[in-house]
Amino acid sequence: MSNLPALMIAVPLFGAFTTPLLKKRYQLASLWAIIITGVSVILSLLLAQEVMDKGIVMYVFGADNANLVLPSGYKVPIRIMFEIDAMGVFMAISATLMSFIGALYSYSHVKMETGLEKYYALLQLLEVGILGMVLTGDLFNLFVFLEIAGIAGSALVGFRNYRGEASEAGIKYLIVSSVASLMVLFSIGLLYGQYGNLNMAYLSRQIGFNTVDMIALGLLFTSFAMKCGAVPMHYWVPDAYTEVPAGINPPLLVATYASLYALFRVSFSLFATITWNMARVGWAMSIIGVLTMFIGVTMALVQHDVKRLMSYHAISQTGYMLLGVGVGLTVLHDPQALASYGRDAMAGGVFHIINHIIYKSLLLMTAGALFYVTGTRDLNKMGGLARKMPYTTIAFIVGAAAISGLPPFNGFASKFLIYETSYRLNPLLAVFAMVTSVLTLASFVKVFASAFLGPPLEKFEGAKEVPKPMIVAMLILAALCILFGLFPNVVLDKLVYPAVDALIKFAQYQTWGGLA
């Protein structure tokens, strides 16, 4: 098990390269992808256990340990390293779980498409990209995996290339990813030029307040903010999430939040020296968060394409995460405020990441199920489907209640923490957060009323429930929404607070868990 971090990348990478061998044997390709992603889930849980037991896990490619001294006596980290703390492993579990759910759902959802061996290869490659981003301790490595995730993601967005809109969305996603990656690379170049190193922990001890460092921070902050869909750089999100096959929505969501993770990692670990002394970085994050949640939800309210509507909600929910963590970042330099509500604010933001990944994946899958049965995404053309699709209806109700923050579902617990703590920083922030929740509920009432309620329509006389693999995938996520909502403190204590502490206690990260 000492090679567990490397296996996390090697297993899905092996899957991605072997799946194309199953050309024309689509069912086998689907099953192979389900097996590989299932094994990845197990590996991520084992890794989580190791991190919980031993603290930060270091893995050095090509050497036995991180602080190996060169024969010349020069003691700097020169190899590629994975540095896995609780935050990284938290994201890794999200990535592997959602890739597995996505593969399971896709088994029936895309069976009529052609080129499925490429589809599943890309799905696993996307998983590799996300896992690399959240596990690595090396800046250039982060860029490489960001590129892998971006390229695999854009190919999947444009997978249904017989639709002009899908090709357009795929190209847009590719260009946005490329611009962001280019600027990330430029920032890495700035830091490498100054400090001659790419290891994040090492760099974080060298970085100071000089202008070049500030420019690098600004470029990394903006680039990752665009990649995670923060307003006003969110325009690519509805295009991409709407056109991508519903089975890819869960891993694509995690790919988006891998960029959010990178934003947090940059703010808390890499530039800790700066952000601990500059409350304005936290304020910038909180204000972007409020704008993101409000503009996202108001745009969702006017949509009548069910997937586009849900995509705008994905933007809106990202705002909550930015707000929660932004509040924590703002009071980072104030030990009293940090202990009083800053840590809980960050816990709310980080908890909202996993909650949102679960319920938004569920909702996008129900939208995919509606499209599968009706052949349309236009809510104006739907109605009375609750009787025909009872399982999808139940899954939708659970997801809609969770995203609207209704108790006792998972969305409530994280929003509860965010409302309360953002109020402590500035009551206006909490007001916007609550109004956004009300508008979210209003929006999902609209979807429920127009797609599921009403008299049965003649044109859907022969409609029936979606195939079993799709139902199973949706019900697993619905069950998680309920479980995470009923036992929030279990998830918070085991997963979320360790992840938050990993961000706050950056000294641990800087010394590779005490190795250096």
Place this chain on the structure above:
Amino acid sequence: MNFTLLSPSGFWNPLLWIAFLIIFAIIGYIIYARGNPGYKKNTEQVKPYLSGNAEPSKEEIMVRAGDIYWGFLEALKGYYDVLKTMHTGDMRDYILWYLGVGAIILFLLVGGV
């Protein structure tokens, strides 16, 4: 195992909430059960009365998604006009927004307030 989530100034116990939900559901059911028992399913009684006119087809009378919240959207027309202007769908605008936000962030960090 403790199921109470403690927040900085309060607490949340979902199991307690469910217990209350069940109690209120029972009270609701008791009130419902004491209602008028004259309602009969699948009889003339359940048909809508439209001043003697024939009932239009279901498709015709269905409230569509685009009509829901019409009043709300009409009241916020000015706000939505601005939002629609922002959402051009043009890739060049996406990049311009990125550059604009980047400039503001750099101003805040390097030479700003």
